[in-house]
Amino acid sequence: MDTLDYVEEQQSFLHQLRIDSARKHKRLPATGSCYYCREPLDKALFCDADCRDDYEKTQKAQQRNGRGGV
Numbered sequence: 001m002d003t004l005d006y007v008e009e010q011q012s013f014l015h016q017l018r019i020d021s022a023r024k025h026k027r028l029p030a031t032g033s034c035y036y037c038r039e040p041l042d043k044a045l046f047c048d049a050d051c052r053d054d055y056e057k058t059q060k061a062q063q064r065n066g067r068g069g070v
């Protein structure tokens, strides 16, 4: 059965995602919800890589408009 492997893979993916998020967004405190879609979360800043990427795109777009950097 590969179910356990799958679960372990998922968990390590989520763990890596949290490390990634923490590293890339050191300034952002965990608010208990996803920064992008407001989904309730435990400690992560984003519920998945898509939200993180979309959030970063939004941030970059705002910086280009001269409204970022807060």
Ligand SMILES: [Zn+2]
Residues within 6 Å of the ligand: 034, 035, 036, 037, 038, 039, 046, 047, 048, 051
């Ligand atoms: Zn999200």
